[in-house]
Amino acid sequence: MKRLIAMLLALVLVLGLAACGSTAQKEDPAPTTSTTETPAAETETEAAPEAPAEAETPASKGTLTIYSPQADADRGPWIEEQAEAALGFDVEFLCATGGDLAERLRAEKNNPQADVIMGLVQTAMYQLEDEGLLAQYTPSWAEGLPEAYKDPNGYFYSFWQTPIIIGYNPDYVTNPPASWLDLIKDEYAGLYAIGKTSSQTTRSYIIGMLWPYYDEATGDISEEGWDLLRTFYANAYSLPTDSDSWQLFKDGTVPMSLNWFGGAKNKAAAYEAPIAYVTPAEGTPVVAEGIAMVAGTDQEEMAQAFIDWWGSPENMAAYANEFGQAPAHPDAIALCDESVRADAEMFTAQLIDWQVCSRKMDDWFVKVELEIMP
Amino acid sequence: MSVKKKLSIVRSVLMFAIIAWFLVTFIIVPVISVFRTTFFTNGSFSFEAIQKLAASDRVRRSLSNTYKMAFWTLITVTINGMFQILVTEYFDIKGSKLLELAFMTPLIYGGISLVTGYNYIYSANGYITKLLLKVFPSLNPNWFTGFTGVLFVHSFAMTTHHILFVKTAFRDIDYSTIEAAKSLGASSMKAFFKVALPVVKPAIFSATILLVLGALNSFAAPSMLGGKNFYMINSMILTLNGLRSYDLSALLSLILAVSCIILLLVMNWLEKKNAYLSVSKVTTRLRKTKIRNPALNILIHALAYVLALIYLLPVIFIVLFSLGDVQSIVTNTFPKSFSLGNYIRVFSTSATLKPFLNSVKLSLLAVLMVMLITIPSTLAIKKHPGMATKILEMTLLIPWILPATMLVVGMITTYSEPNVLVFGQILLGGFWLLPIAYTVSKIPSSMRLVRASLYAINDSHEEAAHSLGGGAFYTFRRVVWPVILPTAISVGAISFNGLLSEYTISALLYNVNNIPLGIVLRSPEMSTDPNTEANSLVYIVVLMIISAITLLATQKYRNKE
Numbered sequence: 001m002k003r004l005i006a007m008l009l010a011l012v013l014v015l016g017l018a019a020c021g022s023t024a025q026k027e028d029p030a031p032t033t034s035t036t037e038t039p040a041a042e043t044e045t046e047a048a049p050e051a052p053a054e055a056e057t058p059a060s061k062g063t064l065t066i067y068s069p070q071a072d073a074d075r076g077p078w079i080e081e082q083a084e085a086a087l088g089f090d091v092e093f094l095c096a097t098g099g100d101l102a103e104r105l106r107a108e109k110n111n112p113q114a115d116v117i118m119g120l121v122q123t124a125m126y127q128l129e130d131e132g133l134l135a136q137y138t139p140s141w142a143e144g145l146p147e148a149y150k151d152p153n154g155y156f157y158s159f160w161q162t163p164i165i166i167g168y169n170p171d172y173v174t175n176p177p178a179s180w181l182d183l184i185k186d187e188y189a190g191l192y193a194i195g196k197t198s199s200q201t202t203r204s205y206i207i208g209m210l211w212p213y214y215d216e217a218t219g220d221i222s223e224e225g226w227d228l229l230r231t232f233y234a235n236a237y238s239l240p241t242d243s244d245s246w247q248l249f250k251d252g253t254v255p256m257s258l259n260w261f262g263g264a265k266n267k268a269a270a271y272e273a274p275i276a277y278v279t280p281a282e283g284t285p286v287v288a289e290g291i292a293m294v295a296g297t298d299q300e301e302m303a304q305a306f307i308d309w310w311g312s313p314e315n316m317a318a319y320a321n322e323f324g325q326a327p328a329h330p331d332a333i334a335l336c337d338e339s340v341r342a343d344a345e346m347f348t349a350q351l352i353d354w355q356v357c358s359r360k361m362d363d364w365f366v367k368v369e370l371e372i373m374p
Numbered sequence: 375m376s377v378k379k380k381l382s383i384v385r386s387v388l389m390f391a392i393i394a395w396f397l398v399t400f401i402i403v404p405v406i407s408v409f410r411t412t413f414f415t416n417g418s419f420s421f422e423a424i425q426k427l428a429a430s431d432r433v434r435r436s437l438s439n440t441y442k443m444a445f446w447t448l449i450t451v452t453i454n455g456m457f458q459i460l461v462t463e464y465f466d467i468k469g470s471k472l473l474e475l476a477f478m479t480p481l482i483y484g485g486i487s488l489v490t491g492y493n494y495i496y497s498a499n500g501y502i503t504k505l506l507l508k509v510f511p512s513l514n515p516n517w518f519t520g521f522t523g524v525l526f527v528h529s530f531a532m533t534t535h536h537i538l539f540v541k542t543a544f545r546d547i548d549y550s551t552i553e554a555a556k557s558l559g560a561s562s563m564k565a566f567f568k569v570a571l572p573v574v575k576p577a578i579f580s581a582t583i584l585l586v587l588g589a590l591n592s593f594a595a596p597s598m599l600g601g602k603n604f605y606m607i608n609s610m611i612l613t614l615n616g617l618r619s620y621d622l623s624a625l626l627s628l629i630l631a632v633s634c635i636i637l638l639l640v641m642n643w644l645e646k647k648n649a650y651l652s653v654s655k656v657t658t659r660l661r662k663t664k665i666r667n668p669a670l671n672i673l674i675h676a677l678a679y680v681l682a683l684i685y686l687l688p689v690i691f692i693v694l695f696s697l698g699d700v701q702s703i704v705t706n707t708f709p710k711s712f713s714l715g716n717y718i719r720v721f722s723t724s725a726t727l728k729p730f731l732n733s734v735k736l737s738l739l740a741v742l743m744v745m746l747i748t749i750p751s752t753l754a755i756k757k758h759p760g761m762a763t764k765i766l767e768m769t770l771l772i773p774w775i776l777p778a779t780m781l782v783v784g785m786i787t788t789y790s791e792p793n794v795l796v797f798g799q800i801l802l803g804g805f806w807l808l809p810i811a812y813t814v815s816k817i818p819s820s821m822r823l824v825r826a827s828l829y830a831i832n833d834s835h836e837e838a839a840h841s842l843g844g845g846a847f848y849t850f851r852r853v854v855w856p857v858i859l860p861t862a863i864s865v866g867a868i869s870f871n872g873l874l875s876e877y878t879i880s881a882l883l884y885n886v887n888n889i890p891l892g893i894v895l896r897s898p899e900m901s902t903d904p905n906t907e908a909n910s911l912v913y914i915v916v917l918m919i920i921s922a923i924t925l926l927a928t929q930k931y932r933n934k935e
Contacts, residue, residue: 065886094886103616110791111800113885194602198616238519238601247499247705366619369610370430374602 063090064302067104068118069200070289071095074266075323082318086309089302098124098200105133105294115297116306121200121287122158123207126358128292129155135293137304141311141329149288149328158288159311161328163347164204166192166278167264172255179280180209184228189235192256193245197365200287201260206368207361208285211352221364226372233373246271260287261343262325283350288328382847390754393747397769399795400814404784405776411787412624423621427629433610437629440590440607443524447589448582450529454681455537461678463544464566466662468675476682479689480534481868482921486594486892487875487914488531491688493518493598494695494911496526499706501691523599524606528589530684536585539823543577544570549660562663579645584819586637590630591777593878611779612881620787627780634775689918696911703908719905720912730916733891737873740812741866747813748821749858753850756828774818782811782882808883808890815879816869827861828854867928871921891917 071079071093083091096104098120105117105128117128128134134155142150142157149158166183168176173191177183183192195202209232213225237254248254250273257264261277268275278284291310293303309315316327317335326344327333333344412423427433461467462474480488495502496518506513518526547570555565571578596606607630614623665671695702696716698709703716720726751770755763773781789801801807839849877892884893895910 092886094889099616103618106618107786107790108803108885111803113803197613233602236602238516238603253498362618365617366426366614366622369613369617370426370432370622373432 062299062302063092064116064299064306065092065094065114066116066118066306067094067096067101067114067294069095069098069101070119078322079319082315083306083309086315087302087305091306097196097198099198099203102128106131109133112294112296114294115299115303116291117294118291118310119160119289121162121204121289122354123203123287123358123361124200125151125156125290125292126355127362129153130359133295135295135297135300137293137307139291139304139311140308141313141331144331145329149290151290156290156292157311158290158328159316160289161326161344161349162287162289163261163349164201164208164285164287165259165261165264165347166284167257167259167268167275168278169249169252169255170274170276172252176276176278178278179282180205180284181212181228184231184235186235188256190237191254192258193237193248193254194233194258197368201258201263203361203365204285204287205258207357207364208350208352210364211350211357212282214356220360226367229368229372233368246273249273249275261347262323265324265343277346279347280350283348285352286347286349287354378845389750393751394766395795396747397766400785400810401769401772401781403795404781404788405772406784407788408624408627408780408784411620411783412628423625427622427625432605433626436605436607436610439521439596439604440630441633443521443528443592443596443606444586444589446525447528447532448586450525451533451536451585452582454529454533455540457677457681458533458537459541459544460566461674463541463660464570464663465562465674466664467678469679470662473678473682476685478534479685480531481538481871481925482918483689483875483914484531484872485875486598486877486895487917488688489527489594489598490895490910491692491914492527494706495688495691496523501695501706501708502687504706519599519601520604524592524595524604527595527599528592531595532585532588535588536581539581540574540577543574545660547573547660552660552663562665576645579641580822583638583641587634587774590633590637608777608779608878611777611783612878615779615783615882620783624780624783627777627783631776631780634777638775692911692914692918696908696915700905700908703911716905716908716912717916720909720916726909729889729891729894730913732888733874734920736809736812736888736890737870737876739809740816740873741870743809743813744816744820744869745862745866748817748824749862752821752825752828753854755825770821771818773814778811778815778879779882781814782879785811786882802883803885805885805888808880808885808888811879811883812873812876816873820865820869823865824858824861827858863928867924871924874917874921 070076072095076093076095080091080093094101094104094114101117102120102124105112105114108114109131117125117134120128125134129151136154138154139157141159145157149161151157166177166180170176175187177185177188182188197203197206206229209229210221210225213222213228214220215222237248245254245257246267249257249268250271257268257275259267264275264277291307293300293307297303311329313327313329313332313335316329316332319325320327320332320336320340324340324343326340327336333341336344413420458473458477462470462477467473483491494500497503498515498518500518503513503515503518507515517523551569551573552565555569556562560568591608592606593608593612596604597609597612600606600609607626611623611626611630614626665674694712695709697712697714699711699713699715702709748770751766755767785807786802789796789807792798792800801810836849836853839853844852875892875895876890877896880890880892881896884890891913895913
């Protein structure tokens, strides 16, 4: 009995040490600013790269941590590989919804874990800027970028334009809606699903639908707008968007997808489902994803190098040709394949004042959660 | 002797100073901070949050859904639990060992991984649902969603934990009492309900409290299966927290907490009213009863096997599909060939392997901390009844009545800034807050079970050890430790398994360096990588294996309980 206990305890200890040990070795020195961790991490890395050739020295700077909703299993590895090849240091991504990442940056305000925030849409970026979470940096590719993609205060710059679209399966939807507001018609009830409010895609189309009802005098959305949204929610398919949704899109159960353009296009292709897009005359919300340095980063140089590289027309064009996403920079668009250029011109942008929305949207979405959703 | 005594006093004082610091820092202060954010917006007292929530139909519905679900879970789990005890412990059923194994499967995978597994085969695209549709074309393909889906998961998954402790008590029933009842003319059913059950009532009571608390705080099932018409309060808390309405999310947590407290009070009252004590000192081992009525016999056998199948199917299919090719996993068609390809992919890539190691490390740390806190505390509570230990006991039970989400929200607001309590560090964003939160969440249940085992110690043994000259440490080692150890190991194993795929706490606290398994299992919905679904299955299977090993390794101790 006693021996067994001893053995078990030993096993627990060994397991514990193994678990701790293995991660300690694998984890490249974490870019934390926590006072307990940094000294150890630094000494470890300073000692290590002395032997190898010079080519490896950039790695001794540590790892650049980037928060980005785009760094999913699909695109993350590509970005990581390209970045590490071009820049010579390790890049680590944390991928979650835009809302979650913004929330994380806020929570970590006094102990920043990220060095770069990448791929959040304007509204989220303006909010972060208002809260002092971003650091000013003008990237090398700012010149020639249209004003619409620049933050007037110089904190963030946008690199993509992403239309938020209604995609439909033409095999099942023969009479597609002409615009977003058409979705509330009875004939489309149950044919689309709405994503979580923490997703920036969901947030963007909801803002797009509410914006026509924005009253400048009161600074808020009119009751008519809220009623419309109520119907929009009531008519939606019962399950939220999840991993099954493209299966359902293909078999006609939920043949409409409210999504960002590139995502819908890629997923439809992956599932071999036919897809067509609604092109509303009044435009569709086009969001622009921005990149910025996180205030308080301890990897300023690497962060700037990454931002310069990421937004450069060459890299943007390479990315666009790989994933079909339209760049914001005219020089980058010019370098793209013809199909990407055609996609970039397919939709007209709906006129929305994103800066105003960024200040109102938290209240709007609490209202959506508390009063609008069924 | 006196030097020794002084040393031991110094040692205890130091130990309890550390425990007290931990409890104040990670339980009491976060709770206070939640109250503060709820009622003091911009530095002055306000009821704004209450007004906002009171105006919301959705909040009211989420509350009523939560209570309704807790109530129905209680009913279905009780029925299911009674039935399982009948067929594994009371009646003589063929293959009852196999049945018992099937009923125990939720012990090896829980929370998010269990729901993922169930959803994989019971959802509209799932293999079983497709099969059922061929037999019953009128079945709603989406039956595994909303209220029904969540209740289904609760009814099966929660029963296992529910009856785990009832079963141990049931095995101690004095068989002669049942025999006596029967010889007086009672049927075996009547003997079960009138004689056997009342004896295990105390065990049923504590298990029921745990069950209803679990149902009230349920997160994984409603958030994955609920859909737009069924949502429970815990998901609302997480969503509102994400929208930066800290006051609203904190207030909702408080409402959930008050519900739990009321439940505990009612249960305590009921328990006192129905106190029942078994007086038999020497018990005859329970012998299984044969069912005389052949029709009933067949019916009960059939029911038992169907039930076992419901438990086993997800496990079998997850294992089979995890060995299949990615294409059949995505399209849910039965794989034509089997290989270890998915496993090799997961374990050869550090990106997919890392969450695993993270979860093992975090859970192990948490379980060790739980033990370091609960064992000395429970000993002290038993040994020195008084004001101080009463407060200690109450504090240890706080995480039980307050939802984990609330404590974590409190931790976030408190430790996102440098704090004196943690020596001026900012804990948020670092490594430690996550395992600490895990620890806090597991303290109450561990403490209750450790305490229960402690009360089983015969005081006279301790006295005997003392009077024979054994020091306090000697008595502890030779008398107390052997009794606590089995429970401690068993509780540790179950807590460890539970934490491996924990989601609610992790979602709020993980950072880029310690992403746990629960988070990874939940993210396929965001990814377009065809491998993610296959990876999830592999994770679940390996999780099951680790958990099963943990349980097997500790079985020896658990059986002694």
